[in-house]
Amino acid sequence: MLIDTHGRIATDLRVSLTDRCNLRCTYCMPEEGLAWLARPRLLTDDEVVRLVRIAVTDLGVTQVRFTGGEPLLRPGLAGIVARCAELTPRPELSLTTNGIGLARTAGALREAGLDRVNVSLDTLRPDRFKALTRRDRHREVLAGLTAAREAGLExxxxxxxxxxxxxxxxxxxxxxxxVRHGYHLRFIEQMPLDAQHGWQREQMVTAAEILRKLAACFSLTPERRGQRGSAPAERWLVDGGPATVGVIASVTRPFCRACDRTRLTADGQVRNCLFAREETDLRTALRSGASDKEVAALWRAATLGKKAGSGLDDPSFLQPPRPMSAIGG
Structure with missing residues (x-):
């Protein structure tokens, strides 16, 4: 297992497939974009699948989420999904995406073995979307959401x-x-993971503020009071249910004590925390001929050193050198 010194066991693997993105969201990266990773530094499809296999068969991972950047930009994505779906035991496979291109690929991804998707969408207003993302592609995101639902990625x-x-x-x-479309909405507090390092705590819209605004229009009832487990989102029934809404309060209500995540960057680095400033290089081990057993040992050692918390509440907190687009969501 991937266990740390605080007794937490990592069973949820986030795999970044690329640091590239086709949006330029203001809270993530500058308008001109970033210096992308050179292709030789990226894990190959075979290397991605091998590391997922080691995680699943040797280290107890049960859930695998493909992220980016924007993972739909990764050539061979469906093939990677299909190969991971053939693993025994079979992990739950999901994808976090901005939705652009999902209308074309949702059916193929479902056929390959993808179980569900998370789609990022911060506004229902096309003009506001264009200002936020610096791209006029709001309609494509909505089409992607519809296609995902129709494909059964639920x-x-x-x-x-x-x-x-x-x-x-x-x-x-x-x-x-x-609620009208049957989507599961989750609000996420803005985190200090922007490439510009411009995040300011006092400008962040907090979970408490979000809930106050929702409560003015809906009746909210805690879905599972005291039984959140390792889920990042606290969830409420909307007007008695069955619809729910979630809030991920990584900053004001951190859930580090129950964290069950481990992260693999597109260039093969293991991160034991989203806000970690240290990484463990698995790519070099793979390319130097390390056995599965040796790679698993490196991964276990990386997990063992996981800190008790993210440190966001510490005045001395330093933002990770890598932005979210390079870390993976």
């Missing part, structure tokens, strides 16, 4: 980040829309 989850004086007037509108 539950279809929608992730929304609210930003003060930008889209913080939309939570009730977003929730009403999600």
């Amino acid at each position: 539950p279809v989850k929608v992730n929304s980040v609210l930003m003060r004086e930008i889209n913080d007037d939309e939570p009730a509108e977003l929730l009403a829309w999600a």
Whole structure:
């Protein structure tokens, strides 16, 4: 197992397949984009599948989520999914995406073995979407969501980040829309993972604020009081259910104590925390001829040193050198 010194066991693997993205969201990267990883530094398809296999068969991972950057930009994505779906025991396979291109690929991904998707969408207004992402592709995201639902990639989850004086007037509108379409909406507090290092705590829209705005329009009842487990989202029944809404409060209500995640970057580095400043290089081990057993040992050692918490509440907190697009969600 992947166990740390605090007794937490990592069973959820986030695999970044690329650091590239076809949006330029203001809270993630500058308008001109970033210096992408050179192709030789990226894990090959075979290397990705091998590391997922080691995680699943040797280290007890039961859930695998493919992320980016934007994972739909990865050539061979469906093949990677299909090969991972053939593993024994079979892990649950999911994808986090901005939804652009999902209308074309949802059916093939479902056929390959993908179980479900999370789609990022911060606004229902096309003009606001264009200002936030610096791209006029709102319609494509909505089409991707529809295609995912029709392909059976359910539950279809929608992730929304609210930003003060930008889209913080939309939570009730977003929730009403999600309930109407059968999507599972989750609001996420903006985290200090932007490439510009411009995040400011006082500008962040907090979970408490989001819930107050939702409660003005909906009746919210805790879904499982005291039984959150390792799930990052606290969830509430909307108007008695069955619809729910979730809030991921990584900053104001951290869930580090129950964290069960391990992360693999597109260039083969293991990160034991989203906010870690240290990484363990598995790519070099793979390319130097390391056995599965040796790679697994490196991964276990990386997990063992996981800190008790993210350190976000510490005044001395330093943002990770890598932005979210390079780490993987």
